[in-house]
Amino acid sequence: MDQMKEAYERMGLPEDATKEQLDDRYTLLMRQTRSHQRREPDRAEEIEAEFSEITKAYKFILEEETRKSLEEMNQKRYGKYKKFAGTAEKTDHFFRYYKFHVLGGVALIGVLIYIVISIFNHQAEKERLASLPPVDLEVMFLGSYMNKDGGQDLTPIEDAILAQFPEWKRVTVTMNYVPPLDSNNPQDAAMLQKALLVLSTERPDLYIMDQTAYDWVGNQGMVRPLEAEVEGVWKDLLTPEQLVKGTNEEDGSEHVYAVDILGSTMSEELPVLKKDMFAGIREGTERDANAQLFIKQYLESSK
Structure with a gap:
């Protein structure tokens, strides 16, 4: 079977599917995978392996589309030579090679x-890494976040969190940029693809999202409902305005999937440029208790 045809079949799409349909389908399959893992925890690894094959198919299609684009560029460049187009291209490549x-x-x-x-x-x-203590919490900033100093080093953010939780020995922080969802910029489209692939492979304990990121994936099974905490240990720490709700796309039920922690003194201590800070806990994380503690202490420090 043709490899491209097989890749599209694995994605459940026809070969004439648009780029937008491809991206939407991959997002849907990622969401369904997380849902299946919640319903069948004993098959979580098997389901993850199946999804990795889908990811391979998705990346293969993207790479083939890039190759076709290059072929089209060559056609435009050498097509004027008509039947000698191949010779012109080889000659060009020959001189370029020896040059x-x-x-x-x-x-x-x-x-x-x-x-x-x-x-x-x-x-x-x-x-x-082997000499370091075990990780107490993995945090992913998902959205248009930046270091206050404009650099790429995330160590100052990790150090700031460790200073807030002195009982912890190690915190890891990643930033996954999510561009505006309505952008027509090809670069933004590529960045959205990258963000999607990162989400499908990395497993932080806590997501801190801006409004754009939450609107994109906040209620798609990536983070778990927080009703138990909102109605329990966090009840006296929250206002209704801090509840970030969403609709479960499988059954239409409404849940609180994140809470707004921006209005806290602890959030101001983080060397991060931000406009929103919606904190959500990843479904199935083994460090759920520490993720809860993080949110609780940030809520306690709210103004």
């Missing part, structure tokens, strides 16, 4: 050196 042949050899040496250094660095990183 950069020497540079290519130098680059190859550089790549080999980089690989060797990367192997040593990877081994050193493995040893460093």
Whole structure:
């Protein structure tokens, strides 16, 4: 069977499906996977393995679409030569190849050196991570968040959280950018694809989302309902305005999937540029208690 046809069949789509249909289908399958894992926890690993095959199919289709786009560019570039288009392309590639042949050899040496250094660095990183204490909480900022200093280092955010929870030894933080959902910018579309793939592979304990990110995935099974906490230990710490609700797309029931923690002094201590902070707990996390503690203390520090 043709590999492209097989990939589309695995996605449950016809081969003439649009890019938007492909992305929507992948999002739906990811949501269904999380739902199945909740209903059948004993099959969670098997279901995850099945979804990984869907992810491979999705990435294969995207890569093939990129290849076709390159072919179309070549056609536009060399099509004017008509039946000699192939010869023109090969000639162009020939001169381009020898023009950069020497540079290519130098680059190859550089790549080999980089690989060797990367192997040593990877081994050193493995040893460093093995020497660290177990992770107490994994936090993902999902949306248009940025470091206050504009850099890429997330260590200051991790240190700020550890300072707030001195009983913890280690916190890891990641940032997953989600662009405006109504954007027509091709770069934003690519960033949305990247965010989707990150969500399908990474498993933080706590999501901190802005409004755009929550509207995208907040009620799709990624985070669990919080009614038990909202009506229990958090009851006296919350106002109705802090409840971030959503509709379960499977049965139409309404739930609280996150709470707004922006109006707290602890949130202001984080070196993060933000406009919304909706905190939700990942469905099935083994560090659920610590995720609850994080939210509880942020609510207690609300103004």
